[in-house]
Amino acid sequence: MxxxxxxxxxxxxxxxxxxxxxxxxxxxxxxxxxxxxxxxxxxxxxxxxxxxxxxxxxxxxxxxxxxxxxxxxxxxxxxxxxxxxxxxxxxxxxxxxxxxxxxxxxxxxxxxxxxxxxxxxxxxxxxxxxxxxxxxxxxxxxxxxxxxxxxxxxxxxILANIGLIGMPNSGKSTLISNITNAKPKISNYPFTTLYPNLGTINYKKKKIIIADIPGLIKGAYKGYGLGIKFLRHLQRTNLLLHIIDIGSYINEVNILKNIKIILNELKKFNKLLYNKPIWLILNKIDLISKEKLNKIYNIIINKFKTRFPIYKISALKKNKCYFLVSKIYKYIFK
Ligand SMILES: Nc1nc2c(ncn2[C@@H]2O[C@H](COP(=O)(O)OP(=O)(O)OP(=O)(O)O)[C@@H](O)[C@H]2O)c(=O)[nH]1
Ligand SMILES: [Mg+2]
Structure with missing residues (x-):
């Protein structure tokens, strides 16, 4: 479609x-x-x-x-x-x-x-x-x-409470498919998602709508990859979840670089979007050891804690996903 x-x-x-x-x-x-x-x-x-x-x-x-x-x-x-x-x-x-x-x-x-x-x-x-x-x-x-x-x-x-942003292949669609009714395409290659998907979470008698958009890459604001045109659909959200793949990189430096790239693309698109509440969601924790996870987590916390709340999940294994949903619910409705 x-x-x-x-x-x-x-x-x-x-x-x-x-x-x-x-x-x-x-x-x-x-x-x-x-x-x-x-x-x-x-x-x-x-x-x-x-x-x-x-x-x-x-x-x-x-x-x-x-x-x-x-x-x-x-x-x-x-x-x-x-x-x-x-x-x-x-x-x-x-x-x-x-x-x-x-x-x-x-x-x-x-x-x-x-x-x-x-x-x-x-x-x-x-x-x-x-x-x-x-x-x-x-x-x-x-x-x-x-x-x-x-x-x-x-x-x-699009009208959604939550927007998902992140690099291609970071697990955005996997997350939305596991916590909402949406059934987007998921694959182990970049740019699987070509247009926004909407999913609804029904939680404690409330509806939370999440928008999953195509992944961003460095230079997206110049039109690289699928560009940043889909970011307009996140302008009406209350919260952005920045999905970060921390399982597929050997070196933490690359993870930090990726986080900064996405934040920079957001800023280039529009300061209002950049200044929205953003949570960093460290995904694919099932792929690494506890020690490595703690190391990466500490590095990211030291760098970004003052500005962004940080959560660890495995979207694929549904690990900590519902904890995240409960936090989202509290954030939006309380
Ligand atoms: N091991 C592991 N793999 C994951 C996890 N989350 C996603 N994946 C895998 O990562 C790949 C990409 O997942 P997608 O959900 O399609 O990623 P995306 O961020 O939507 O990618 P684009 O649509 O290209 O932007 C798939 O092969 C998923 O199975 C996770 O928590 N653990
Ligand atoms: Mg996708």
């Missing part, structure tokens, strides 16, 4: 139907009263949040949405039918901007939240509306109004 998080679309609400000019023709009233009905209204175009979607991919394939026109007015003062509303569905976390006005119209943060994006044109008036005591046989009618037209910029910024 392709992941699309930015796109422009055009919407055209339907036009109103025209009012009718006509006269009732009955046997004994050759020029009967005016009986032209009003036109129906054109389709409104609504936007609605749908929790089952997680990408804007549909809008990649179809970028223009046109509403139907209202029916024209009919004889016997019958109003034409209103055209049906159109509902465009968007994933939670979609921000919709009117490009011409450069104005944010809505940030869809709740399921089923909706907004009228383009109003359909009102139907015109039939001649039966214009009858007065002076003019009993008006021919006047009005045309339906044109529906609203807009060019919209859609931007998805």
């Amino acid at each position: 392709k992941f699309i998080d930015e796109i422009k679309i055009k919407i055209f609400a339907g036009n109103g139907g025209d009012g009718l000019s006509s006269f009732c023709k009955e046997k004994f009233r050759p020029l009967g009263g005016p009986d032209g009905g009003n036109g129906g209204n054109g389709s409104n175009i609504w936007g609605i949040a749908d929790k089952n979607l997680n990408t804007l991919i549909n809008y990649q394939y179809k970028k223009i949405y046109k509403g139907k026109n209202g029916e024209n007015g009919k004889k016997s003062k019958q109003t034409g039918k209103n055209a049906k509303n159109i509902f465009l569905k968007f994933p939670l976390g979609t921000l919709i901007t009117d490009i011409k006005l450069n104005k944010l119209l809505i940030d869809l943060t709740k399921n089923k939240q909706k907004i009228l994006l383009a109003k359909g044109g009102k139907g015109g008036l039939g001649n039966s509306n214009f009858k007065t005591s002076i003019n009993r046989s008006p021919r006047k009618k009005t045309l339906g109004k044109i529906g609203e037209q807009k060019e919209l910029y859609l931007e998805l910024k």
Whole structure:
């Protein structure tokens, strides 16, 4: 599946139907009263949040949405039918901007939240509306109004409580697959994850949403690897977990270097993200001896303790993962 998080679309609400000019023709009233009905209204175009979607991919394939026109007015003062509303569905976390006005119209943060994006044109008036005591046989009618037209910029910024960051292959997806309902692809090579995954932890009657994004490498902010574009999805999180592989390196220096690389990429992307609470999660502790683990842990603590809380886990063996979840729960809800 392709992941699309930015796109422009055009919407055209339907036009109103025209009012009718006509006269009732009955046997004994050759020029009967005016009986032209009003036109129906054109389709409104609504936007609605749908929790089952997680990408804007549909809008990649179809970028223009046109509403139907209202029916024209009919004889016997019958109003034409209103055209049906159109509902465009968007994933939670979609921000919709009117490009011409450069104005944010809505940030869809709740399921089923909706907004009228383009109003359909009102139907015109039939001649039966214009009858007065002076003019009993008006021919006047009005045309339906044109529906609203807009060019919209859609931007998805995922809504999650927690974001996972780290080097490729550090175990981010393994962690999310073991503590949430998500089932992402996991493999022993870099860049397994190509677009963000969301997972939900149900813990003590609360829901915690975690976003797993593709791994970062040195120079990601310059576009290396998969770049840093997915970091935008972590902007709304309350806490970042920096997953660090401490089991696959012989030399601790490399581990420290890797930590700094990731922090530096975050800083380059945006200071606000860098200044969010970050926990260092030392992963793959099952691969090393207790002595080595203690040595690495002490080095990392000495270097980073003042700024970052530090936890040790094995995402693969589910070792200490639920302890981490309990800490996350406390952090978010207490
Ligand atoms: N031994 C051990 N292996 C682990 C652990 N966590 C993850 N792995 C392995 O590390 C490899 C990479 O895991 P992923 O979860 O795909 O890593 P990722 O960080 O999501 O990688 P990208 O998607 O490429 O950024 C897989 O072969 C996992 O089985 C762990 O705690 N212990
Ligand atoms: Mg992954």
